[in-house]
Amino acid sequence: MNWTQKILAGDLRSVARLIRDIDDGIPEARAVLKELYPHTGRAYVIGITGSPGVGKSTLVDRMIQHLRARGKTVGILAVDPTSPFSGGAILGDRIRMQRHSTDEGVFIRSMATRGHFGGLTPSTRGAIAVLDAMGKDYILVETVGVGQDEIEIVRSAHTTLIVLIPGMGDDIQAIKAGILEVGDVFVINKCEREGAQKTRQELQMMIEMGKDRKAKGGWKPLIFMTEAVKNDGLEALMAGIEEHRGFLFKKDPAYLSEFQYSRARMELFDLVRQDVIRVIMDHLTQTGRWDHFVQELVQKKTDPYTLSEEIIARYLKTGTEPSTDRLEQAS
């Protein structure tokens, strides 16, 4: 069996190693991803995001339990931050889910951000594809604890859960742009705490005020109250996720194709961006030019705008001014 076949057969060590190689940017991993691509698209991807300490990992642990009770297989990607100083990381999300470790229907992988912003890692999409190809029915992606604007998860998930706890900030927080706009399902966890109803009302008001639901195909976000530690409220939450799934796949074929189109567009865009930067930066650093450019900048011999334009002109074989013909044709 070659590597691709081993992944499709669900071989644990091959899957674990491939995710490692994607993370480490090993070129061979890309060849396998190319072969796996036609076998992806079957798993349902649920994103779980929210501030640090709201209970994302505990909630994921309960979600695994409920999905397993229904006989579904589950893959989990749990992201924790990389130290900006040492490059190391402590990946501790697994502690809360470790009881599922020996369940063959569950595959849990901890990942470090490695300097990536947005709540995920550059390798997350690849890792989702691997878990999808190995046959997992559901993939739960737990982001790093986020603040207001790390919404990358919505580019990969079918359903995005925003987890909050009572009493976080005042009413103004709820009308700000950013993370609260992207949730398909809101979870108020630790709902035994004081202020849970107030948080619920504020969220409800924010949702009701959002009249333009076109971006989500007319979906009106749901709110659930949970106490994940005690498994309270999980039945309703899981039903809510299924409701959103039903909406996405059954309600309106036009919306589904729009959803799939925007998915593909974002996937390609993110990949091109990543590749372009990698190719250019690798070459610049290997040839020592990068260091030279930075030195020139420090000495104020030039400015970063000119340098960037020169780099682009050199590597992308285009002038500093884009071809306006092409722009006009496309618009």
Next chain:
Amino acid sequence: MAGERKLRVLVGKPGLDGHDRGARIIARAFRDAGFEVVYTGLHQTPEEIVQAALQEDVDMIGLSSLAGAHNYLLPRVLELLKENKAEDIALVGGGIFPDADIVTLKQMGVKELFTPGATLDDITNWVRENIKPRSL
């Protein structure tokens, strides 16, 4: 930028021993040494630890043991690694071990055992020198 291997290690506490401060300090030292540390927490069975190590594709398992159960727990982890054809994942221990046990455990295949007095630098330097990212 591309193709740079990062060392991944698992730190955990097997068995009923509930003293995890040492394990946490080691995890933190490993983080500061630039490793990715999967921390699995307290009260782990050898089965849970080995499955986690396989799923996480770590290069080393570091287990803390302070309550005297090392002569069961560490050999059991080695046995499970063997069953899963994963002997390429190194096992090291930290904690309180009688000298005679250290000899036996090393003969069985535990790569190194650190006892009270070992400094964080000793341990991280040992890992840097002896544990390399595994190739397939």
